[in-house]
Amino acid sequence: MPRPKGKSELLTTVELEFMMVLWSIGSGTVREVLQGLGGEEKRAYTSVATVLKVLHDKGYLSAKKVNRAILYRPTLSKTEYEGKTLKSLSATLFNGTPTALVARLVDDEDLSEETIKEIKDIIDTRFGR
Amino acid sequence: MPRPKGKSELLTTVELEFMMVLWSIGSGTVREVLQGLGGEEKRAYTSVATVLKVLHDKGYLSAKKVNRAILYRPTLSKTEYEGKTLKSLSATLFNGTPTALVARLVDDEDLSEETIKEIKDIIDTRFGR
DNA sequence: ATTCAAAAATTAATAAAATAGTAGCTCAAA
DNA sequence: TTTGAGCTACTATTTTATTAATTTTTGAAT
Structure with missing residues (x-):
């Protein structure tokens, strides 16, 4: 479907779920967010990494290299x-x-x-x- | 068009757009809804028909045969x-x-x-x- | 009865969202 | 200096949403 560009650009369901974790813990790596999701959904590590990358591309997250990992932090409260x-x-x-x-x-x-x-x-x- | 699975949560963007028309006009056929969408998007007749069918399958619309056409009406205000x-x-x-x-x-x-x-x-x- | 237009039903194409597999990089420890 | 754990980057797959073409049905006019 033609993505609703130029619109208000709200988060998708999964994106919101991930942002909730980051809003809760302040900032986190892929692994930390995966942990924060609470065992229910059991996503793959790479799934989490992909979504966080998307959120970063969309401007919802800043990214800072810490050791080998990327530390993501919400740009929007x-x-x-x-x-x-x-x-x-x-x-x-x-x-x-x-x-x-x-x-x-x-x-x-x-x-x-x-x-x-x-x-x-x-x-x-x-x-x- | 893949039919949505059982759990009918909230309406999608397009579904909502169509429901807005039906809430406005009370009830309508495919052609009437197409008309009601206001020339902006210029959808095909069959696109409208498909979405209305989905909405019916989801239970958001009742369907009554009137002449050859189906008259749809919201089941939810x-x-x-x-x-x-x-x-x-x-x-x-x-x-x-x-x-x-x-x-x-x-x-x-x-x-x-x-x-x-x-x-x-x-x-x-x-x-x- | 035949034709034909309007409608529904079916099928398909395209796009985006969601998930995850594979490859390859990097750094610390052996 | 080799190895491997842990990470990112890239690619692939699946599901859902959106749009529409094609096919079939229907009923009224001729």
Whole structure:
């Protein structure tokens, strides 16, 4: 398929999975990321190496040689990526209006009283009342 | 076109694009959806037919024969899909906590005063104050 | 009944995402 | 200085997504 170039360039499922590990450990080599993936999926070492290389090519990771290995480090924080994702989602599904997104969120999840209060507090704290 | 395997997660980019049309027009045949896509992409008739068939196989569309054509209709409302998407996003990126999602949203988008008020109102309306 | 156009069904081609095998480099230890 | 463990680079394969051509079916008009 023609790759969606010029678009927001979000991560694929597997890329995101790997980035989660790196966001968690700060930086890591292929082996360390492989370790961090938690025995479930049992990928081959080279599979991990390939994806990390792709992420580096895409600019999501910086690469620094440490001894023989390459140490990868995110160039984008998880927080920044979260924002990027939300903006993209807002644009595609919610007509670019965060309001609609919030409305949907509080409707669908069955939120506890605590959660509701937390959300209220966030809004109030950010923008005063 | 390889049919998707059992686990029907979220919609792909193109599938979503097509569903948007159907959510907009309520229901439609292949030709009507093709029309609704707005001259931009200029897909072939059969491309549209294939994707709609896939969406039907995935259960996102019901199909009813009308004259010679098949009339497709969403089995899931856009609203419901929005909720599904948010839940998925919340799970993968925000550790399942809507709070974190809202926090990120109000931080990243630069919201107008109006928008902020709207969001506040939504929270207050839904859960009293 | 025959023809024909419009539609569905089938099949195929192309592309991207995901996984991993193979080759070859490099450095430390024997 | 040879060896081999550990690594990257390169290549290959498989699966999924996207697009579309080809074939078959259908039903209405002639």
